[in-house]
Amino acid sequence: MQEPQTGPPPVVVSVLIVSHDSVDSLRRCLAALEASTDRASMEILVVDNGSRDGSQAIDSEFPNVNMLRLPHYCGWTKARNIGLRTARGEYVLFLSPEVEVQPATVMTLVRRLEGDPQALAVCPLVVNPRGERVSRTYALPDARQVAAAWRDPFSLPPSSEVELHDDKAILLRRVTIAGINYFDQRYGEYWGHVELAWQIRRAGRKILLLDDVRVIQSGPADPPRADERGPAFAADAAGGAAAYIAKHFGFGKALVFRLKVILGTLLKTLAFQRPGFHLSLLSRLVSGYKIDGRSQEL
Numbered sequence: 462m463q464e465p466q467t468g469p470p471p472v473v474v475s476v477l478i479v480s481h482d483s484v485d486s487l488r489r490c491l492a493a494l495e496a497s498t499d500r501a502s503m504e505i506l507v508v509d510n511g512s513r514d515g516s517q518a519i520d521s522e523f524p525n526v527n528m529l530r531l532p533h534y535c536g537w538t539k540a541r542n543i544g545l546r547t548a549r550g551e552y553v554l555f556l557s558p559e560v561e562v563q564p565a566t567v568m569t570l571v572r573r574l575e576g577d578p579q580a581l582a583v584c585p586l587v588v589n590p591r592g593e594r595v596s597r598t599y600a601l602p603d604a605r606q607v608a609a610a611w612r613d614p615f616s617l618p619p620s621s622e623v624e625l626h627d628d629k630a631i632l633l634r635r636v637t638i639a640g641i642n643y644f645d646q647r648y649g650e651y652w653g654h655v656e657l658a659w660q661i662r663r664a665g666r667k668i669l670l671l672d673d674v675r676v677i678q679s680g681p682a683d684p685p686r687a688d689e690r691g692p693a694f695a696a697d698a699a700g701g702a703a704a705y706i707a708k709h710f711g712f713g714k715a716l717v718f719r720l721k722v723i724l725g726t727l728l729k730t731l732a733f734q735r736p737g738f739h740l741s742l743l744s745r746l747v748s749g750y751k752i753d754g755r756s757q758e759l
Contacts, residue, residue: 473502474567475550475635479540480558481510484519486680491523493561499568508544510534535754536649536697545635545643554632560587561677562630569674570632581666582633584626585674595682598670599625601659604710607652608718611702612695613686614652623670624662628654630676631668647708649751650694651687652701659709692738693759696745697752722746 476494480487487507494505505526509517511533520528529543545553552571556562566585574583587596600620602610610616615627638644641660644653661668687698699722707715723746730739752759 470501472504472549472551473499474504474552474554474571474632475548476503476505476554476556476567477508477541477544477548478506478556478558479508479510479537479544480512480516481534482512482514482516483558484512484514484516487516487519487558488522489561489679490556490558491519491526493563494556494567495523495525496564497562497567498564503567504549506544506547508540510536510540531754533754534752534759536752537651538644538646538648538653539753541653542643542646545638548635551635552632553635553638554630555628557629557678559678559680560630561679563676566674566676567632570671573669573671573674574632574634577669579667580669581637581661581664582626582631583669583671584623584629584631585676586670586672587627587629587678588675589682590677590679595678596629596670597627598623601625601662602655604706604714604718607655607702607706608721611699611718611722612688613698614655614702615683616686623668625655625658626668626670629678645704645708646753647704648701649697649753650701651698652705655705656708659705688738688742691759692742692745693750693752695742696750699746700749700751719746 478490497503506529507526508529509531511531517530520526529547531540554567570583570585574580589595597619599617600622601624602617606617645656648656688695703715703719706718726739726743726746730736730743
């Protein structure tokens, strides 16, 4: 006669949070997750992306959180891929540290994904503390739209179509992500979430936005543009946009886009418009710079 199993329940959902210098938001995010229904069926993974504000030690306050500490900033794609290779859950919820779930959010997302065979991903509706909608949805962009929005993927024209989501909270099966060989390493900080949405559409499936499942985001609704974060982020955004255009619309269009960005940056440098910024950006554009941790200079 077999002995009954008395160990911990299997992990159903891995909640993966990539965080950088966001200790106060992260603390609220983790406190909300710890209050989740079926917490024992979840694992919480925090990939600390080279923080210097105390975030990297927050597992002293939350001992049930699995903390993965990166020595310096490695970008969105690499940080998520590192977390994914540690995740044990059948499902993965990618969550921004600025987002606070309700007690039933995580398992409700799982049930709704299981209940819709056409969906490869589900997202809750993100609202601010006043209950106003923060979530944005988009149609997948064409090459012209990517070129126009290269500094800020979240400035793409909004659409009622949910082909692309703003990436604040999204749940998928881990096998789905493994099936596309994780996040494409051609991307650094920017445009990787757009690639994921393209892969979902390519599979003939959809992203499901659940208006009746709400989570709260505190703080600004929109992240800063890449060029507001510095020349390294601007160069990474341009490189990510070029990679997306090349992959889906052809090398020629990507080359034209790259040359236009380089020429525009050169002209601004020569005109002494923020010369330090644009000279640094120009150097990184020419070298094909990407934020992936290989260079510690941002």
